[in-house]
Amino acid sequence: MNATRPPTFFDRVVAATPDGERLSQCLQCGTCGGSCPSAADMDYTPRELFAMTMAGLEEEVLASNTPWFCVSCYACTVRCPQEIPITDLMYTFKQMAIEAKRFEHRSTADWSESFVGFVEQRGRSFELGLATRYHLFHHPAQVFKMGALGLNMLRHNRLALRPKSIRGIEQLRAILDRAKVLAEKEAWR
Amino acid sequence: MTTSSYVYYPGCALQHRSHAYEVSNQAVAKALGIELVELDDWNCCGATEYFSVKRLPAYALVARNLALAAQAGTEELVVPCSACFLNLHKTDSHMRQHPRLEQAVNEALEAGDLHYKPGSVRVRHLVEVIINDIGFERLGQLVRRPLYGLKLAAYYGCLIVRPDNVLDDVEQPMLLDRMIEALGAEAAPFSMKTACCGGHMTQISETTALEMIHRLVTNASVSEADAMVTICPMCQLNLDVYQDAANRMFETSYTMPVLFFTQVIGLALGLSLEALGFGQEFVSVEPLIEKIRDVPPARSKPERRPKQALPMPAMPQ
Numbered sequence: 262m263n264a265t266r267p268p269t270f271f272d273r274v275v276a277a278t279p280d281g282e283r284l285s286q287c288l289q290c291g292t293c294g295g296s297c298p299s300a301a302d303m304d305y306t307p308r309e310l311f312a313m314t315m316a317g318l319e320e321e322v323l324a325s326n327t328p329w330f331c332v333s334c335y336a337c338t339v340r341c342p343q344e345i346p347i348t349d350l351m352y353t354f355k356q357m358a359i360e361a362k363r364f365e366h367r368s369t370a371d372w373s374e375s376f377v378g379f380v381e382q383r384g385r386s387f388e389l390g391l392a393t394r395y396h397l398f399h400h401p402a403q404v405f406k407m408g409a410l411g412l413n414m415l416r417h418n419r420l421a422l423r424p425k426s427i428r429g430i431e432q433l434r435a436i437l438d439r440a441k442v443l444a445e446k447e448a449w450r
Numbered sequence: 451m452t453t454s455s456y457v458y459y460p461g462c463a464l465q466h467r468s469h470a471y472e473v474s475n476q477a478v479a480k481a482l483g484i485e486l487v488e489l490d491d492w493n494c495c496g497a498t499e500y501f502s503v504k505r506l507p508a509y510a511l512v513a514r515n516l517a518l519a520a521q522a523g524t525e526e527l528v529v530p531c532s533a534c535f536l537n538l539h540k541t542d543s544h545m546r547q548h549p550r551l552e553q554a555v556n557e558a559l560e561a562g563d564l565h566y567k568p569g570s571v572r573v574r575h576l577v578e579v580i581i582n583d584i585g586f587e588r589l590g591q592l593v594r595r596p597l598y599g600l601k602l603a604a605y606y607g608c609l610i611v612r613p614d615n616v617l618d619d620v621e622q623p624m625l626l627d628r629m630i631e632a633l634g635a636e637a638a639p640f641s642m643k644t645a646c647c648g649g650h651m652t653q654i655s656e657t658t659a660l661e662m663i664h665r666l667v668t669n670a671s672v673s674e675a676d677a678m679v680t681i682c683p684m685c686q687l688n689l690d691v692y693q694d695a696a697n698r699m700f701e702t703s704y705t706m707p708v709l710f711f712t713q714v715i716g717l718a719l720g721l722s723l724e725a726l727g728f729g730q731e732f733v734s735v736e737p738l739i740e741k742i743r744d745v746p747p748a749r750s751k752p753e754r755r756p757k758q759a760l761p762m763p764a765m766p767q
């Protein structure tokens with residue numbers, strides 16, 4: 262590898278993913294897309310997305326809905342003949358799209374970011390707060406439907422009305438803050 | 451009976467949304483002579499969301515739990531939720547395989563006066579603990595009320611067999627099927643046993659999730675299952691709570707009960723419905739309970755071909 266050239270999109274994807282270097286071994290066999298329960302909703306199959314990554318099509322890859330339709334089921338990962346960490350690569354694309362402030366799939370990114378927000382506040386997730394915040398903002402027309410489901414959840418005693426916090430929340434925040442600073446330096450963002 | 455004790459990480463879902471799972475886990479553990487002691491002050495594993503936003507903080511979030519477990523002096527951490535199991539297991543093995551990651555995570559943990567040496571805590575799923583540490587033989591001996599007459603679909607979901615398989619097979623695991631048989635029920639020939647339940651898609655793209663849920667329930671129904679047995683709160687939530695919405699979308703009328711595996715064990719051990727947390731489920735389990743017979747039914751020979759074709763995922767036109 263030429264040491265002086267700046268890292269390409271492919272290099273950055275590889276560096277940000279544990280075992281990402283295996284991506285260069287992709288055979289374009291299509292086993293990943295064929296195993297994917299979400300493939301029908303994706304604008305590119307995982308195989309296509311990897312070909313685009315190798316071709317340096319950063320804009321198109323980060324604008325694709327494919328990573329956001331990935332449900333992290335690892336079906337592709339265990340079947341890939343080249344042992345490429347496909348699910349972790351999907352996480353990398355999502356992280357890069359968020360970092361590049363792409364807005365194509367903002368609502369899905371918001372779900373993840375809101376979840377993270379609650380965890381950082383309390384150390385535990387909080388379903389009701391998360392769903393309310395998310396749907397009010399993104400699907401106000403659906404809030405009525407969501408409300409009906411929420412009431413049903415409540416009736417079945419499946420909804421916490423108040424969030425819980427852990428005792429060590431300060432400790433957890435200190436750890437996460439340090440990790441965020443390190444993530445700026447490390448390729449593992 | 452000797453009591454063995456395990457440190458236990460329940461995860462957020464079991465606090466409320468899937469409290470039935472927590473109730474049945476504790477009741478069954480007690481009946482099996484094991485103690486599940488909650489890890490003090492554990493935090494959320496980040497589900498699939500934290501890894502979607504930032505990678506290193508996601509590992510650090512998970513690693514705090516591993517460090518707390520190691521600090522508590524345990525060598526094993528037992529987890530009933532497949533998503534939590536995956537995150538804890540994956541963080542431990544990634545830290546082991548990637549020294550640079552291990553260093554960075556420990557540098558972050560130091561900010562909270564913690565340290566985690568990868569490999570020092572073995573992360574285990576509760577189902578694997580019951581199958582391997584108790585065993586089918588012992589389980590069979592403890593059965594008070596065999597589940598004769600029930601045909602149950604063992605639904606493993608994704609995250610216990612993938613990416614690091616801890617059961618017997620990635621594509622066709624049989625251990626949960628064998629557990630069902632040990633309890634007196636028949637294991638249905640359910641071919642989508644490791645397919646995904648849709649995860650968080652019920653919130654983000656409901657139709658995507660409903661398609662997956664519908665496919666699973668249809669397949670279980672084609673295999674003539676009376677109920678599905680899950681080992682994950684997310685799978686149970688999606689299949690049970692959203693079954694009605696899937697029915698509406700596809701104009702079907704399934705009423706497929708979806709039980710936690712410890713609820714199934716508990717029924718066979720003769721525990722009461724109340725003791726097993728029943729009542730939180732959307733699809734009623736009453737018809738299922740009524741189906742339990744006193745004597746084992748004669749088994750029909752399995753047909754070579756199902757009467758209906760399997761539901762296949764639709765490809766874009």
Ligand code: SF4
Pocket residue numbers: 286287288289290291292293294307308311340341342343344345347
């Ligand atoms: S299964 Fe693996 S080798 Fe085949 S196309 Fe997908 S990533 Fe490439």
Ligand code: SF4
Pocket residue numbers: 293296297298299300307330331332333334335336337338347348351
């Ligand atoms: S992990 Fe993601 S990309 Fe891979 S099969 Fe599952 S949904 Fe598809």
